[in-house]
Amino acid sequence: MTFTKTTAALLAATLAAGGASAQEKVTLSDLSWNGARAIGHVIEAIIEGPMGGDAEIVQGMNQAAVIMAGMDKGDGSIDVYTDLWMPNQQALWDEYIDGNQTVAVNAPYQGTSNIYVPSYMTDKVSSIEDLANPEIAAMFDTDGDGKGEYWAGDVTWASTKRWQIKFKSYGLDELWEPNIVSADTFKAGLEAAYSAGQPQLFYYWTPEALHVRYDLIALEEPGRTEGCEDVDLDAENWLEVSTFDCVIAANDVYVGYSKSLETRNPAVAKMLSNIQFSGDEINEWIVEMFDNKRDPQEVAEEWIADNMDTVQGWIDG
Incomplete structure (x- = not known):
């Protein structure tokens, strides 16, 4: 199956008929490592493809504290932290996820x-x-x-x-x-x-x-x-x-998102709560997007087309 604009439009129309269409534009972080970049392109392609919505990777939005504070405000300046490594960001987790409870996360993959x-x-x-x-x-x-x-x-x-x-x-x-x-x-x-x-x-x-x-x-x-x-x-x-003075424990790595999306764009909030990656998938994206220097959007759309049952499960919950 080739993931084309026509395919995306048909899928979006189907979702809209079921009341699951995306609403407000969703903004994603622009973190500086390839895994985060790859995840950002895939999430963007899911929102703009099968969900028929609008998403943007905000260039230069790569400071953890700024991203979390923006998600805490819930004003749409930044909605998604694409690759949240724990416990590296423990203080921010304590403040915004456990404390203010304005940021939510999905089930993590292992790094x-x-x-x-x-x-x-x-x-x-x-x-x-x-x-x-x-x-x-x-x-x-x-x-x-x-x-x-x-x-x-x-x-x-x-x-x-x-x-x-x-x-x-x-x-x-x-x-x-x-x-x-x-x-x-x-x-x-x-x-x-x-x-x-x-x-x-x-x-x-x-x-x-x-x-x-x-x-x-x-x-x-x-x-x-x-x-x-x-x-x-x-x-x-x-x-x-x-x-x-010991080895670093395996990291839990999350997608974080502003809970304000639950009212501003509930379809995307639902998808992000269900999204689940594996290290092997992310490695595949990194190799194709950055080592093989293919267009990241093309790689993301191909993966979505080949894994539409999985993606549809994230969307439907």
Whole structure:
């Protein structure tokens, strides 16, 4: 089945006849990692295709606190947080989801977060303990300051703080320093380094197409024990007061949406409450949209056409 504008119009007419047509325009976040981007395109295509509605990914809307505050206001400035990683955004969850109860979420998919090296490095580095060796750290020192570098993430991400806390808690901050740059800048550097067989150490997550493109190994870390993660990212001196000396637990990752949609656009609110992704699906979208550089709308529409029973179930509830 090819998902065309004619197909979309027919599906929209059918839904409208049943009273399930979309209403107000729905605005979606523009988060900076590919998984979130892919999810945004798929949600946008569902609303504009089979639901016959109007949706927009708001360019530059990528600050977690701004997104959650906008959804809390319920004025339509931003309606959907496409990829809410927990517990990375625990404080915002506590304020808006559990506290104000103005933001709702779907059932999550599972994501993981680890520190990686290319597989060609594993004869030298296979565990977090190996990073305490000054000779190993020196291999990753590209600016000659005596410290190895690791990519901790984008400056706007909560996870970037977490990795700095982890390196401090493991006693590695005297030998290592974070390289805090955008994901696009990091990936360009990784591509060049990987091609040349050079050392690279970096935070990354699943699902993501990077694991399809490169052969990567997650470093072994101590298992989780009670009290091993005691983090306060909102404290002014967050690095000093926080400790984190164990592996990161698997993340629950949600689609968050403004509860105001329940009155402004109940059909979309219902769909978002039912929507359920898997890591494999998201990886497929990422590969097609960003690695294979296909038009994201085309990829999203093809997936919807091939999985219309699933999508219809989300819409109908």
